[in-house]
Amino acid sequence: MATPNLPLRNIHATESIPWWPLAPGWWLLIAATILVATAVWWWRRAQAQRRARVRGYFDQELERFEAPAAQVGMMSELLRRAARLHQPQAAHLQGEEWLAVLNRGLKDRPFRDELGALILDGGFRRDVAVADRDRLRDAVERRFMRWVRNI
Known part of the structure; x- marks a missing residue:
């Protein structure tokens, strides 16, 4: 049993744990973060280079x-x-089935009316205007890049 005359002592709080040096778990978290960031950077860089090569191929074929x-x-x-x-x-x-495939997934549906007719029979025309060709090129390049980026 406890005796009533025991001397009581003050309770002293321990010192706070220093933040440096870091615990091993923090070092692992930092290393994993750097590794993931490097992998994401490398993957995005490779994708950008691939898109540039595909766009260069597209331009080279048209030139x-x-x-x-x-x-x-x-x-x-x-x-x-x-x-x-x-x-x-x-x-x-x-015909229309091909144009529907070209328009699928594009919000503005560019391959209808003039551009649709131009892509269907423009290679056989003699009177293709440069402005029409440029508008068609923008739409074709968007469709082409969207298809080949998933490969």
């Missing part, structure tokens, strides 16, 4: 031809190639 009609024909061919890689059954479609 082979000077006539706007020939460039429109090449754009159509590039879309067919990308379609074969992305959706093999879509490369054999014609």
Whole structure:
């Protein structure tokens, strides 16, 4: 049993734990964070380089031809190639079905009306305007890049 005359002592709080040096768990967390950040940076850099190569290929193929009609024909061919890689059954479609595949997933649905008719038969026309070719090129490049980025 306890005796009532025991001397009481003051309770002293221990010193706070210093923040330096860090505990091993913090070092592991820092190393994992650096490793993940490096991997993400490397992956994004590789993707950007790949997109640049694909865009360069797209531009190189179009620069082979000077006539706007020939460039429109090449754009159509590039879309067919990308379609074969992305959706093999879509490369054999014609007319409105082909335009529906081209418009799928694009908010502004650029391949309708003039541009749709231009992509379908522009390679066979003699009177393709440069402004129409440029508008078509923007739409084709967006579609082409969207298809090949997933490969």
